[in-house]
Amino acid sequence: MNTRIKDLTKLISGNGDESPSEGAQRARKFGLIALVLCAALLASFIIHGMEAESAMDFQKNFSPDITHAIDDGIDWVIINMDWFFDTISDYLKIALGHLRDFLVWIPWPVVLALVFITGWRAAGFRVGVASAAGMAAIGLVNLWEPAMVTVAILMVSVTIAVLVGIPVGVLSARSNFVDTITRPILDAMQTMPSFVYLVPGIMLFGLGNVAAILATVLYAIPPCIRLTNLGIRQVDPSVVEAGRSFGSSPLQLLVKVQIPMAIPTIMAGVNQTVMMALAMATIAAMVGAGGLGIEVLRSMGQLEEGRAFVAGTAIVVMAIIIDRISQGYILSQDSQR
C-alpha cells in the first residue's frame, strides 16, 4: 500500500524518492518537449497568418512520377514473362480443377466419416463428432459444393505456402544474413491490409482461381516462415552442441536434431497458415475465386442477407473444424515428447 502511494506521488509530482538530480533531469526533459510543441504551433499560426501558399500545400509538379515507372515495369514483366505465368497458371488451374472435381466426386457420407475419424484420432471423440456434424450442417444448407471448392483452394494454397515457407524459415534460422532480409519483408507483409494481396494476383494472372491462390499463398506464408525460424533457433543449444560433438554434418544436424525438435513450433506455424489461408480464400472471391466466399459476396450484392449469413456461418464452422483438429493434433504430438 505504502509503495503504491509512493508510486502515485512519483507519477504526479515527478519526484518520489528519486534523487533531486534525477527529478530535475526529468523536469528538464518534459520542459523541452513542451517547448518544441509550442514552437511548432506558433510556426503554424505564423505561416497561416502570412498566407504563404507554397508552405501550405505540397507543390504538385514537384511530385516525382513513380506510378508510371511501376506501370512500365509491370507491363514489361507481363509481356516478357508471359510464358512463365501462363505455364504456372495452366498447371494450377488443372491441379485445382482435378482436386475440386475429386472432392465433389467423393460421396458426402465418406467425407463425413473421414472428418469424424480424423477429428477423433487427432483431438478426441467429441471433436470428431462435432466436426462431422458441422460438415453435415454445411451440406444440409446446400453449400456442399462451394465448401469443397474452398477446401480445394485451401489445400493447394497451403501446400505451396508450406513447401516454400518451411525452407525459407530454415534458411533464415541458419543464416543471420537471410534473417535480416526476410524479417522486414515479413513485417511489411503482416502489416499490409489483406485486400492488397489481391493486386499482384490480378496483375499477373487476371481474374480467377489462380490469382486467388497467389493472394492466399502470399497472405498465409509469413507465420509458417516465422515459426519455422523461431522453432529452429529455439532448439536447446546444448543438444545442438552434443549433436555437433558427435561429428554431425550441417545437414545431419538439421534433419536429425533441429527440425525434429522444432516440430511443435513449426506445426503451430502451419496451423496459423491454414487459418489465414481460409480467411484469404474467402476474401479472394473478389478476384473471382469460387467457393463459400463467392456465395457470401453474391448474396450480399443481391441483398439476400439470410443466404449471406448462412454462407458466412459455414465459413466459420469450417474454420473451427480445421483449427480444432489441427490444434488437437499438435497437442497430442507435444504430449508424446
Place this chain on the structure above:
Amino acid sequence: MAGNSTSPSYGPSGNGVAPIISVNSLWKVFGKKPERALEEPFRSQSRAEVQQQLDLVVAIRNVSFQVSPGETFVVMGLSGSGKSTLVRCLISLIEATAGEILVEGEDVTKFDDRRLRDFRRSKMAMVFQNFGLLPHKNVLDNAAYGLEVKGLDKRERYAIAQEMLEKVGLTGWENANQRELSGGMQQRVGLARALAVDPSILLMDEPFSGLDPLIRRQMREELAALQQEIQKTIIFITHDLDEAISVGDRIAIMRDGEIIQLGTPKDIITEPADDFVREFTQGISKTKVLDVGHIVRDPDVVCFDTETWETLLAKMDQAQCDYAIGLNQERNFLGVISRELMNRTAAPQVDGIDGCIDHSIKPVLPNVALEQAFPLLADGNIPLPVVDESNNFIGVATQQDLLKIVTSGL
C-alpha cells in the same frame, strides 16, 4: 580412478609413454579481433586489465599440458575459470585463438570441416553436464546417435548401442523415452552414446554435477569400475575438488584461464601451490589421498629374534613402551610382541622370544590409503607395522599420527 593406491608417481608426461594429447600454449580470447590480446603489453596483463582496455575476455591464457594414454586427467576450477572452454577447444566446438592441440600427433586446430567430422566420429566423444540427449528419440536411438551420424546401418548400430547400454546398466530401457529416466539414468545414456563410437579419448564436462550427491557418488564408482574395463583416456571437468581427487590420476587446477597447479591428488593436498589451492584443499578428507607411507615412523622398540627375554624387557621398560616389533636378522617382519602376551606366556624362554610373537597382526604396504588403515588402527594401542613388497620392515603407523592428520585439516 585407476588409482591413488597403485601408481605412486606420474611425471608430467606419464611413464615415459608418448602423450596422447599435447596442448601447447593454448589461448582462447572471446570478442572482436581477439588476436589483439596476444600482443604485448596485453599478453602479460591480467584478465581484468585486458577486459577493461580491449573489451576482450581471455578465457584460456597460455595453457600447456600433456595427457598420457589411459590416464584420467581432471581439470578443476570454479565457474568462469575456463575449464569448459578448454574441453570444448579440444574437440573444436570452440575454436582456439592461438596455440596447438596435438591429439595422437595431429593438430586439431588445423583440421578442416571434413577432417574435424571424422575426428569427432572416431577419436573423441563427449559427455555433457545437461546430458544433451535428443528428446524425440528413444534410449537406444540416442545411444546409437554417434554411429548413425557415422553412417552405420540400423542393425549394426543397434547391436553396438545395445552392448553399451548393457555396460552402463540400462538393459531393458531401450525403448524408453528420455523423460521416463532419472537424471542418473539419462547420464548413463549419455555415457553409452559416447562409448558407442569407441573413441580413444572421452571428454566429460561436469558429467555428474547435475545429479543428487548420492547418485553422484554411485556414478563415480561405476565410472571407476567401467574405466578398469575400457581403459580410455579421460579428460574430466569438475568444480568439485573432492570429485577431482577421487577420479583423477592427475589434476590441473585452473583459475582465470590459467593452470595454477598440475599434479597428482597427493601433490595438491600436501603441497598446494598457493593460498587459493590451499583453501580448496581445506575441506578435503586427506585420509583418502594420503597413504600410510606418509605417517610412517620408527617404532620405539625393535627386537631381533636373536635377543633374549630379559634384554627385551629391559628395552621396553626403558622406552616405557608396551610393545616391540619382532624382526629377523634380514629385518624381515615377524610379528608384534606385547607385554601382555609376554606375561601370559607361562615360563620365560631362555633361548629367545619366538614363543611370544603375535603373528595375527598383519603388516600393510606403505601405499595403502589412510582411509583404509583406519579400521586396522581403531582398536588397541598397538601400532600398524608397515613393510615393503618383500616383507622388509619400514616402520610403524600409530593412531596418534593418524589422528593428527585427520584433525589438521579441520
